Amino acid sequence: MKIIGSNLIEYPVEMVWESxxxxxxxxxxxxxxxxxxxxGDNAYDMTVTAGVAAIKGTYQGSCSLSDLKEHESLVMRLTGAGAPGTIDAxxxxxxxxxxxxxxxxxxxxxxxVGGMVGGVGQRMLTSVSKRMAGEFFDNVADAIGQGGPSGAVPGPDGLVPQLSVVGDSAPEVRGQVYTAPARAAASSRDDFLKGIAVGAGLVVLGVVAGRLFGRR
Amino acid sequence: MSEELHDVRLMVNGATHELRVPARRLLSDALRHDLRLTGTHVGCEHGVCGACTVLVDGAPMRSCLMFAVSAEGAEVTTVEGLANPDGSLGPVQQAFAECHGLQCGFCTPGFLTTITAGLRENPTPTHEEAREMVAGNLCRCTGYQNIVKAVERAAELGS
Amino acid sequence: MTTKLMGQAVQRVEDQRFLRGLGRYVDDVAVEQDVLHAAVLRSPHAHARILDIDVSEVLDVEGVHAVYTYDDLASCTPQMAEPLPLLIPHPSLTHGRTQHALAKDEVNYVGEAIAFVVADDRYVAEDAVGRIRVDYELLPPVVGVEAARAAAVLVHDDVPGNVAARMEQSVGDAPAAIAAAPHRLALDLTVERSACMPMEGRGTVARWDPDLNRLQVWTSTQSSTGVRAAVAVKMGLDLGQVDVITPDVGGGFGVKINHPWPEELLVPMAARALGRTVKFTEDRREHFISSAHERGQVQHIEVGFDDDGRLHGLDVEFWHDHGAFIPYGLIVPIITSTQLLGPYKPQSYRVRFESLYTNTVMVTPYRGAGRPQGCYAMERTMDAIADYLGKDRAEVRAVNFIQPDEFPFDQGLVFQDGRELEYDSGDYPAMLEKTKALVGWDEFPAFRAEMAAEGRQVGIGLACYVEGTGVGPYEGAHVHIETNGKVKVATGLTTQGQGHATVFAQLVADELGCSFEDVEVVTGDTRRMPYAVGTFASRAAVMSGSAIHLAAKRAKEKVLRIAAEALEADEKDLQIVDGVVSVKGSPGTSIDLGTVSVLSNPLRYAFDEKSKAATQFSIGDPGKPPVAEDDEPGLEGKDFYSPERATFASGMHAVIVETDPETAEITILKYAVVHDCGHLINPMIVEGQIHGGVAQGVGGALYERMAYDESGQLLNASFMDFLMPYVTEVPDGIDIDHLETPSPLNPLGIKGAGEAGVIPSAAVFAAAVEDAERGRLPDFTIRAMPISPSELFHLRESQGQEQTS
Known part of the structure; x- marks a missing residue:
């Protein structure tokens, strides 16, 4: 399945690249x-809860960035597996x-896209993907604007991670677990549309109703 | 956004049911899908064919033109409620069997309820009145000849 | 002695559940709460290219599980993305086109399926459908026969002239005969589209069972085996992995013979992809715009005849509008071409037709399946000849009849089953006499005068038809007598209200000698009888009836053989009455069918008291194998019936109508039917079929038409505007008389009866109304049907003006 899209972020390329x-x-x-x-270098294991309308699921996966040409391009490889299916992008x-x-x-x-996920129809998958991309990039813009992820949970060193803006390289601590901030007033759209957005390539993973999961 | 659900109490064929349905759930769908009383059939959903006719407080109504929520507090009788308590066929049903008043059976429940109400109101219809009594229900199989005979036979059996 | 049930008006067994509301139609199947429901996005345009389909707004609808478009079909199987099968190919069908399960790039009729939504319930599914945005590039549509013929615009770019097929059949040299005949006439006729309109629309439920690796499908169809084969192929499954169960069906009348509908493929596809039971039930508007129509034709007839009205040559050309696609092939126009001949023997005949594409709903058979149009052409011609010669319309017909001693009569044409059009039996002169007597044909002039004196105008019409019924290739039956004495019968064709369970039980009870109440008949379930064709062409009684009769016979043979051994009697001394086999004249020496069934299956293990009698120490000759070499365990009979050709039923209708001189309202004063369907199994059911057919005929003649506008929009896609008859529109009482010329082609001598009532309706009403109007307008002519009162009103005006000017 091919998904093509583009987004705008109102910050300079360097800042976007860093973030x-x-x-x-x-x-x-x-x-x-x-x-x-x-x-590893620009490689992560991830847990993501993703869904489309009534259909949600949790995925264990990995993401890695490679072929980095600073401020120009990169290739992201994404894999994931969860109850409702698998993704390789x-x-x-x-x-x-x-x-x-x-x-x-x-x-x-x-x-x-493999497993049940493949059952929702390509246009649904594409639509969700693009919507997630849009949401992700909007979030990134917000994050840059706030000068760092707000309300991030402190890591084991007790420090709240900060995003350094210009010139500093992004700190990377192998083994450091980053957990998502508590989402306070999440919009109904967020609740609704929890999907996975990794970089710019977006694919919906979990698409089976949670209540169904136990029946099979 | 998920729909708001409303608590409705439906009294159908003498039994009370508590349902939670959206406001827009038609009575025909509530009977068929929420209460599993699939004897009431949906032929057009625009109130013309009469296949969905049930009795609401004794009066024939197109259940496809009513919302389930508006049947709150009313006594609904469907085709499943027309047989005798011992399970044998009521007079209208019996008449249909004797007169071959049905073929595919899809429109039949609507006729049975309509005629049941009709004969309650007019137990001894003339031939013309018998035809009038079923003039609002469509049937595509029987051509109506035997349905009219069944009305007249039902009148005999009921008396 | 029990009386034979053949020919008895036995009350229907089906009624017991239908009358209690316990029928199980497709939407009643799988009513459990976690079934998913489907809705379809259908094209609002008659002809357009699809530029984009945007489903992003569907994401905001809670409860949606999937949205499929054409692009998703290939991921099911490659064949799912191919067009639907062309069911009945024909050498003349050079440009056959069928649709895809979901529209690929282009839509060709209002109603064509574009996207398939699966959701928690139908309400939500429809909400989602409403949020799908499609970008169209509108294309000019082709609507109506004239536009199709003109071909200024093409429906399909690769079909020149919008012509799917041109076909010609002929016997002798009709044009020459016409030119040489003493008299000549030409007629131009039109018939408008109508449709079956069963009270229950289409629906499909599918469940994929991963434990058994099988697909179960319930669908409201007329051909369980047809759907099974199509679904198996499209889904990439073995035939043996697919079960198709036909539930109770709320009427078919032909529209449910077409298969696979897109939804019949999409529902199984979704069921397997989502791992859930999926159900699709169409609503009435969908039935109007996405099922099938029939009857639309434009006809040109030339006829040459002599002073007696005897046909010398008949040359018919017609244009058949089959809509945007032609999955059912040329069956309808072929039937028009061949059955047009009716009970007559024109000395030479030529028929040519073009089957044309238009951007409208497709055309597949509707009760009569092309015969009504053919009968209309022929009977209007007969009336025109009679009028021209100043002769009685019945006389002109009689002169052209095939005579009783001319059977079997080969018309020299190829019929819709690919076989010779050879009439097996009939007695048309006798039938005409009965019809005239029944309607009061000879007394009518006096009646007309009487009415005229009161200022009322009445008219009488007569129409004759022949119906090829019971076409092959075959049907089969399986009869199984169980150890409890119940007789389980299965045949593969389907039921839509014809009372098959009753009628077939009558046949089994008669042949087998069991009691009627012990027989249970199942139709349309591929698990019980996987070899079958379907219910159409008035064939069930002939085909399955014969097969069931033969299968019951086989079962009986085995019963007698086993019973003879058990009773130590001679087979020919045995009789079976009410399920008990006994020695004639010695009632004490008997054995019931259940016990015979026990004995038929040598056991090692008894499972109840009765079965002990069949265990190895109780039964059997130690010197012989327990199951003989040419035998099988169990008490079953299976057989198939496959005829060489169709068997020809016939009938005549006569109607007396009154037309109001001011309002043009048309009232039916008397409707008479004489019909011949050979031997009757259940006369009550046959009459019911006639009643129903007559009602559809009245509707088709006077009220029903599909009103398309020039942009291909169906303007009357609801019961509010498509006028089907209520009780008030049908005659109050139909006079029916029978004639029985048995068929020599099957053991019971039966012919089909299902379509009879509707075949001559357009013809007979056109004739009667025309006759009524000629009181005031001597040259009043009806050439276009249907004719509603308002159309009659306008026709009077225009023809009246012509006559006065």
Missing amino acids: LLDPRVLVATIPGCERLVPT TVQVYFGEADAGVTKIDYEADAV
Whole structure:
């Protein structure tokens, strides 16, 4: 399945690039992401709760970024498995300048969706993916604007992770578990549309009603 | 957004049922899907064919034109409630069997309830009145000849 | 002695559950709460390209489980993405096109399925359908025969002239005969579309069982085996993995013979993809715009005849509008072509037709399946000839009848079953006499004068038809006598209200000697009888009736053989009465069918008291194998009936109508039917079929038409505007008389009766109304049907003006 899309973030390319490589940002901005554990350079294990309308599920997966051309492009590889199905996606992400201080992100995802997930219909999957992408990038823009993920849960060192803005490289602590901030007044849309958004390639994973799960 | 549900108490064929249904749930759908009384059939959903006719407080009504919530407090009789207490066929049903008043049976429950109410109101219809009594129900199989005979036979059996 | 049930008006066994509301129609199947329900996004345009389908707003509807479009079909199987099967190919059908299960890039009729939504319930599914945004590029639509013929616009780019097929059949040289005949006439006729409109629409339920690796499908169909085969292929399953169970069906009349509907494929696809039971039940509007219609034709007839009205040559050309797709092939126009001949023997005949595409709902058979149009053409021609010669309309017909001693009569054409059009038996002159007597044909002039004196105008019409029924290839039956004495019978074709369970039980009871109450008949369940064709063409009684009779015979043979051994009697001394086998004249020496069944299956293990009698120390000759080489355990009989050709029923209708001189209201004063369907199994059921057919005929002649506008919108897609008869529109009483010319082609001598009532209706009403109007307008002519009172009103005006000017 091919999914192609683009989004705008009203911050310079450098800041966007930094934030996408920062696990503290990712855990707070990926819709539905509950846990993010770095396993290597720009590689993570993730737990994400994803769904479409009435159909939700939790996935264990991994995400890794490679072929990094700073401020230009990267390739994201995403895999995940959960009760409702499996996902294997490779996403080409391109960074460009739409305007002064405005980043344009173009993505091309090649995804193979297996299991029950494949049953919802391609257009549903594509639609959810794009919606998640939009939400993710909006979240990233918010995160940059706030100067860091707000309300992030402190890690074992007791420090609340901060996003450093210009020049600093994103801190990466192998084994550090990043957990998602408590979402206070989450919008009904968020509740509704918890999907997985990793970088720019978005694929819906869990699509079986939780109440169904026990019946099979 | 999920729909608001309303508590409705439906009295159907002498039994009381508590349901939680959206406001827009038709009575025909509530009977069929919430109460599993599938004897009432839906032929058009726009109130023309009469297959969905049930008795509401004794009066024939198109259940596809009523919301379940508006049947709160009313006594509903469906085709399942027309047989005798011992399970044998009531006079209208018996008449239909004798006169071959049904073929596929889909429109039949609507006729049975309509005629039951009709004969209550007019137990000794003339031939013309018997035809009038069923003039609001569509049947595609029987051509009505035997249905009219069944009305007249039911009148005999009921008397 | 019990009386034979053949020919008896036995009360129907089906009624016991229908009258209590315990029928199980497709929407009553699987009413448990966790079934998912489907709704379909249908094209609002008659002809358009699909540019984009946007389902993003569906995401906000809670309770939606899936939305499928064409792009999803290939991930089920490659064949799911291919067009639906063309069910009945024909060499003349050079440009056959069928739709895809969901529209691929283009829609060709209002109602075509574009997206399939599966949700927690139908309300939610429809909410979701409403939120799907489709971008269309509108294309000009083709509506009506004239536009199709003109072909300024094409329905399908690769079908030149919108012509799917051109076909010609002929006997002798009709054009030459017409040119040489003493007299000639030409007629141009039209018939409008109508539709079956069963009270129950279509529906399908499917359940994929992963434990058994099987698909179970319930569908409101006329062909369980047809659906099974199509679903198996499209789903990539073995035939043996698919069960199709036909539930109670609320009427078919032909529309449910077409298969697979897109939904019959999409529901199983969704069921397997989602791991849930999925149900689709259409609503009435959907039935109007996405099932099938029939009857629309434009006809041109040329006829040459002599002073007696004897046909020398008949040359018919017609244009058949089959809608946007043609899955059922050319059956309807072929039937028109061949059955047009009716009970007559024109000395030469040529028929040519073009089957044309239009951007409208497709056309598949509706009760009569092309015969009504053919009968209309022929009977209007007969009336025109009689009028021209100033002769009695019945006389002109009689002169052209095939005579009783001319059977079997080969018309020299190929029928819809690919076989010769050879009439097996009939007696048309006798039938005409009965019809005339029944309606009061000879007395009518006096009646007309009487009415005229009161200022009332009445008219009489007559129409004759022949109906090829009981077409093959075959039907089969399985009869199983169980150890409890119950006789379980299965045949594979389906039931939509014809009372098959009763009628077939009568046949079994008669042949087997069991009691009627012990027989239980199942139809349309591929688990019970997987070899079958379907219910259509008035074939069930002939085909399954014969097969059941033969299967019961086989079972009886085995019963007698085993009983003879058990009773130590001779087989020919035995009789079976009410389920008990006894020696004639010696009632004490007897054994009941249940016990015979026990004995038929040699056991090692008894499972109850009765079965002990069949265990190895109780029964059997130690010197012989317990089951003989050419035998099988159990008390079953199975057989098939496959005829060489169809058997030809016939009938005549006559109607007396009154037309109001001012309001043009049309009232039916008397309706007479004489019909011949060979031997009757259950006369009450046969009459019921005639009543129903007559009612549909009245509707089709006077009220029913599909009103398409020039942009291909169906303007009357509801019961409010598509006028079907209520009791007030049908005659108050139909006079019916029978004639029985048995069929030599099957053991019971039966012919089909299901479609009879509707075949001559357009013809007979056109004739009667025309006759009534000629009191005031001597040249009043009806060429287009249906004719409603308001149309009659306008026709009077226009023809009256023509005549006065």
